[in-house]
Amino acid sequence: MPAMLTDAEKAAIRDHYRAIADNLPGFRSRPAQRQMLAAIANAFSRSKEAVEEGDLPERAGESIVVVEGPTGVGKSLAYLLAGGIMARARNKKLTVSSATVALQEQLVNRDLPFVVEKSGLPLTFALAKGRSRYLCPYRLYQLTSENAQADMLGFDPGLAVWDKKPEEAEILQLREMADSFQHRQWNGDRDTLPANVEDALWMRVTNDRHGCLKSACPNRPECPFYLAREVLETVDVIVTNHDLLLADIAMGGGVILPAPDSSFYCIDEAHHLAKKAISQFAAEHSLSQAMFWLEKVATTAAKVEALTAKHELADQAIEAAGAAMETLTEWMWLLGAEPALAASSDNLEPTWLIEDGRLPEHLKLPSANLALSARMVFKHLSGLSDALAEKRKGPDAAQSDKLASDLGFLLGRAEQMMAVWDLFEKEPDENAPPIAKWIIRRSEGKGDYLFCASPVSAAASLASTLWRRAAGALLTSATLRSLGEFDLLLSQTGLKWLPEVSCQALDSPFDFQSQGELYLPPLNASPKDPGAHTREIVEWLPRLVDLSHAVGSLVLFSSRRQMMEVAESLPEPYQEALQVQGMLPKARLLEAHHQRLAAGQPSIIFGLDSFAEGLDLPGEACVHVIIAKLPFAMPDDPVGKTLARWIEKRGGNPFIELTIPEASVKLVQAVGRLIRTEHDYGRVTILDNRLTRQRYGKKLLASLPPFKRI
Template identity: 30%
Template sequence: MALQEAVGRVFDSDGLLAQAVDEFKPRAGQTAMAMAVAQTMEHGGALVVEAGTGVGKTFAYLIPALLSGERALVSTATKALQDQLFGRDIPRLLKVLGLPLRVALLKGRSSYLCLHRMESARQSLFGNEAVALRHIAQVEAWSLVTRSGDLAEIPALDERSPVIPLVTSTRENCLGSRCPQASACHVNLARREAMAADVVVINHHLFFADLNVRESGVAELLPSVTSVVFDEAHQLNEIGVQFLGRQMGSGQLAGFSRDLAARGSQLALGVADWRALVESLEASIAALHQLCGSGARPGRRGWSLESPQGVDAQVWQQALDGMGTALAAAQEVLTHVAEMSPELALLRDRADSLLESLREFAQPVPAGVVRWMDVDQHFRWVQTPLDISQAMQARVLGLAVGDHGRKSWIFTSATLGHDAKMSLFVESCGLQGAQVLQVASPFDHAAQAALYIPRNFPKPNEASHSACVAALVADAATAIGGRTLVLTTTLRAMRAIGDALRQYFSGDAGLDVLVQGQSPKRELVERFSSAGTDGSKGCILVASASFWEGIDIPGDALQMVVIDKLPFAPPDDPLVQARAQQLESDGKNPFQHYHVPQAAIALKQGAGRLIRRETDRGLLVVCDVRLAQMGYGKKILAALPPMTRLETEDEFHAALLSLTRPSTTGRSPTSGP
């Protein structure tokens, strides 16, 4: 039976899905996507599918992949979706389809316990770090029972924990076949299982990291699979460029210094003055950190000349010379002692690599790339191409697969473009010539959702804008008992709006106000989702950045999404500036060809948090008058689902009152912060 015919039967009203999955009902959009995926998998080539919220795209690509009888690779943007596919969706479908396929999960090194490094993790801690020691004890106990070695199995271990670098390996510090724990290595086990599996689930970070350095095992896996699916494909370009260039930062340097201190004194005590070498390195790192990040505003800083923006070129060169001297001294000593231990030989190789990167960043910026410095608690230097198009065309899309002809490449997401051709995504990923399909959401957005753009509002660049957003949110959220997600375009606006709402709702009578950063993302979403139940307070969640996508809060828990302003890319971002300059050199208008499409896609992602099920109802509020007043606003509005437009404040308040369960806090819906 041909693949398309087999797939069609599974999605029929009396097919296997209808028989085995209670909540399944045939959807024309889902079936159309599944048939397009099946056709591409049969004949090869590339397919780009934008599948609106509720289409069921996961089943639409998994079922053809599982029924094809060929090996398949599925890549996602997040580890959360990766775990969901491996742990829930694929096993469920294999049971429905009655297929005995082998499935493997493959993540990057930092996700897996390194048994060898765990043995010395305690010695890597300085001073009495009670919390870290407790976490290491948890890891040690868990290591005795885990099979996969995936640290995600330890819920109490936050992914930002400083313990993770101590108990995991990197490409730079892994001993490979020379490791005494090589036969029991969790990374090697995961790779062996991936090579033997019929379906392998990876993530975009791993895909591009391997495309660049061929280290994770994907390079060996890719030629053996027939179909490759990129879910959450809208993130491909931004993730990809981070891995296709060169990076160097304080984290790498500090890790090298830490390992030098531990391994040198442990394996070659008395051979060299390890303390002096480490002190010289740490002093050089501190000098660079002072120069790069001390007191600086977090974010990206341009780097078009000899030194990063705002850094004196002469002082910069002196700091680089100091780091180069410290690394060269460590390299010289390590060269003499490398034969004493595989770990010392590896440290010597790391010193070589760091010196090579340092020399690269000491040179002027090469043509055709963009360089910048990320500043946060640490600093990181990055040099990348402007997009992934050339790498995808040269190193991915043309890859053949034995006697099966060309591979099939499926790119899908709920949000890929602002136009029918999805041109911004297609061009940035080098997918010109790919088949393009848009599948609309099955939700009745006109009946389920309404859009309100407050007309009498300050412009986004006016000082009073955030205060007015907070006032509107306080009014509206009071009327519906919380149930409100506020998405901001900047951390500054997030803090300003969050502070204003907390001040207004202080005391026992008001709503709870949660702000991104006060707890891990998963915990904030869980608290928000359960707010207002069992007599608890209603809740407002104020967030930015990662909360614009990947948040699924169906039902009455979320009934209003407020977006403070149109999410234009920061014009001072070095990568954005470089892309705009490239468009200008090609004779195109950067605002029309990049900024407007990018803002439309981002707004579409944020708006997608509102309606997640056929029974959901809610309001989308965009507090940016430009959306209604400027000509480009029409293009951005056209990218949104067809919601009912609320033209007046009275219509907005009437819509609020129509939503479920008004507030019982006793505060007046007409008062503000």
Template identity: 35%
Template sequence: MPSTDYRTLVRANYRRLSLGIQGFKPRREQNYLVAEMGRVLLGQYDRARRILVAEAGTGIGKSLAYLQAGIPWARLNQKKVIISTATLALQEQLVGKDLPLFHPHCQPGFRFALAKGRARYCCARRLEALARGEQQLGMFEPAEALSPAQQQQLAALWQAWAKRRWAGDRDSWPQPVDDALWQQLQAERHSCQPQLGHAHCPFHLARAELEQVDVIVVNHALLLADLKMGGGIVLPEPEQCLYILDEAHHIAAVARDQGSARLPLRQSRRAFEQFNKSLGAIAEQLGQDEQKGLNRVQQGLQQLIPSLNQLYQALHGALQRGELKADEQGCLRFVAGELPAFMDAALTALKDDNQQLSRGLERTQAQLGEQLKRSPAKAAAIESSLAALSQQQLRCEQVRDLCELLLRPVAARHTPPARWLEQTPQDISLCATPLAVGHLLEQWCWSRAAAVMLVSATLTALNDFGYFRRAVGLRADDGSHYLRLNSPFDYQGARLIVPELACEPTSPAFDQLLTEQIPLWLKDQGGSLVLFSSYRQMNTVAEALRARGLSLLVQGEASRQALLQLHKLKCDGNQPSVLFGTGSFAEGLDLPGHYLTNLIITKLPFAVPTSPVEEAMAEWVSLCGGNPFMQLAMPEASRKLIQACGRLLRTETDGGRIVLLDKRLISRRYGAALLDALPPFSRELG
């Protein structure tokens, strides 16, 4: 592709865009971002590795930038554009605003669609069977009787689908669909295949649409789930894709979740036992010459069920005798990923038995699929069996993934996975999570994709890309290109205040200090947001301030949307309004103008390593001779603090103040580094 063709297209699209949008204002930083993306896509930095990591501050307009740069290049090179986000809000913005805005001004033209996971769609056959009272799933998995409200909702869903007034996806239904009802309706991977007569099911209709579009919007979880399975399952093959990963600072955590495994031992054993009792009903649908696969299923179950029980009993006994000691929450992390010796043989046997069962299930599923083609009249019964087999196959995958993570030998100087157990009065669950996922991302995506754009407003930590690079498996010298663009907002016009305070957040008196300080900084203010580090502290302070007569909107007491609507109504009526929120309100919350002029951050966002994953990560850094605080806690706190401060200025005309009630920012040596990484607010330090 001649670069002039591409550049000519980008410039022509920009002209049409600028002329076609009323009040269009050129943004220098946005234009520079488009140009740099174009250089990476054209291979001017590295022809073999077209990867850009771009931190683009709030107000640059990064989504419109990557649409301008990415879509023409992909269309000229016959590639698909996959835009992946971490939040539903950004997905909705892209599909409902940004893509429709750019669409009429772009050449070549393009089509776009939103991709969702299979579980967001109902299975049309299940919906019909349940609506007719057949409840076919209850044959293998005891299903609770539907309540009158569930029955009423089920009837409405079926009627809307039958009359083609509903697309069959959970998100487009105007009211929330009951969780227990949806569990019986949702499509599943193993039992929902187009060759089994499901071409008109909602999921496959949506998937067929994806094959016809040029731009697909997706979330990080679905993208990485597809990549984990090798790509090309729901989305196109990586080699055919330009990936634009917006909100890219979440990628490592989502990849870690995708690589995780959890197995409740007693629950799994009971599920396999229940399935074992129903094998006779499946056998009736198979001919005599098709029994071998089912025999293998039977043999696998006869070995797997005792293996699960033996492992449970061994762990339970060790816990009872005090050989293994769980904490107050019933959690026991295996230090340095080292398992007790007795677990190795038990897990190896479990893995082998599970493999035999999985092969039998696959063979039986294939045979039932052939039966469905030959005997469509038996569709309902065969579908029921396929659904049951699907559920067991998913459980087999759970067992396989868990055993692989627990048994995988850790090479010298390689990061071991976090491994732990969780004990409840009813069960013991084994859990494992990879700590280092960079090699997975390299294998799944970086080394295979046609091109990758990783963008976010917060990718650097302490003014450096190193923390992000290590997390996602990139290097400074691997051909990837790095770009940092500051926000065009007037930060000097906003104030960062750290008042003189009597104690630090580590003091027992800190709750009382917040109760005294927060009202002082709320006085005579309009739209305020107060961010806390924990629900406990937020609720304690809220209760104390309400006792003093303050009116507060507190996260968790109503839906996020309802709280924000009420907050905006009060602000529009020139009434003071105070929102209390935790970490989730520090990211993605958009309150421009008078909706937020007073931001109070109660403490620096240092994460306490309390989860097994965080503890294991800190332990590994220490074992390698590093400093977990400086290498993990500090970079993450810097990134989160920048995000929290980013709630204040959302447009070029916004102003106001940030009050940080944590004296450590000026009293501790590390405070200077955190301050230096923040935007250039005017400062008033106590």
């Protein structure tokens, strides 16, 4: 697979990298960072161009590279520099995606300005957010105008966006938002709103692609979403998150972000991508909410018919909504008699997981009927929406705009319902992974049912919608290998089907042998006996943590219950030094931790899964990481259970194939909290005797950094 980097591209990378060294006193060129720069540039140079406009070239992953870059390598500098240079040279956009808001903010506020300033590479950049983060001025003005006020106070049941009478405080907050937006004190971005706004209220004033009036909107020139979109078209680098990237791909690509075939992607925190993709392709809706909006179809369709004279379309929409309501009523009766959904004092909200995603015979017809009705409702409402768009060009614009907004609301709901029933109706081939289908009984109010469906793997979708279409891609993170191999990541993301994808694991710049120790105390109790294991942790912690030193310790638990039991059982002096996750917001907890250390006192953080990743406590803020037990996540959710059963039925072992490899990734991440810089030191202690007693323990230990064993 020969590289096709031009001499000009090589020179640009060399010169801009050298400029950083010249402009930054103390900058040290790291071998691993240079390797990463080269790997990205070489991969992107192998990008294939379409021979004819509109035709996708055959791609086998030649322009995709997977790089595990441990902490301290300087990954963002490597991919922004190499990706930025290659995107400019090859006339592509660079789309950088992360899983967390923290990394997005770091990229836009720190890393990109640093690269531009120090390297001299003139990159322009912007942050891309989903439509739902932006205000729809048209909707807000509609709701706060004199007429809307009268409607709201008298409550017009025809207003599709309200499912309950608005409260006075909500009306007041909407007025304040309208004033601050009108006087340009606020830019319409939810993240810059000074006061907190509840999700339910925000949903009234944001918009989706169905409710948007697009170019016909009277407020288009001041629309925050379109203003942000226009900026995206002019910049070199777009910073986004995995959710928006996947949502855009699901809509066909190029809707909000640049099209895949004109993009080089740098996907950071790539170990989250597969799970995020599964969530993106999942769908759910509640029975009672579906009944609520389906009832509104008749009045809305009648109003559209009066304006457009589309009698047949309106009749068909009303008929389809009626058919959907009829089938939902049938489902209500069927589910009422389903033993798996019988509520008890132990379980007020039971979940019925449909085995292997294969519907029982008596549910196949109601499912097919609802799938057909949902498709028809969506189709006919879309037809009415198109007719209304034509009408808006005439003199009845104001009236039709209000109607288009309501119709858009109904279309969004219809699309959601259609997604659920398309999945319910689908039965994949024998060898393909199944679709998880489950129904939850809700006890609040008059009772309700929630219909949910999700693929158990996003590999096939990612391979066809993203990897085979992208001009090039880098997937990176500090931890991508599982048990020393890339297999789990390649399998879950669908990259295993592209034979020319290259993978590289970079060396850490840290000297783990001299900077850290690994200790496995001789515990008697197995974590499989939670009571005995908890008692032994309580005995061991005072021996492991010395309160006479003003240093930080981080104790990571897999179970909140065990964390709280240990916290409550420790001797008094240890309880005083504790900062327990959940007792304070994360930022306040870390502040309290640093304050104790600054005052010459020891501090111990007790945290769960989310503290095992992305938490940065360099220096003496963390000199001891104690892991209570191996982070095995047994599949207890519907998607995990369905996947595990499928693996079993094919003769596999879900524990060996999924649980252990996933635990390996999490364990490496947890251990990675200790050494964050070249000057850090300390010890990792793991309080789980399965590491020494079970055969898989050796594999898990082998994938950890080479600390000195004590």
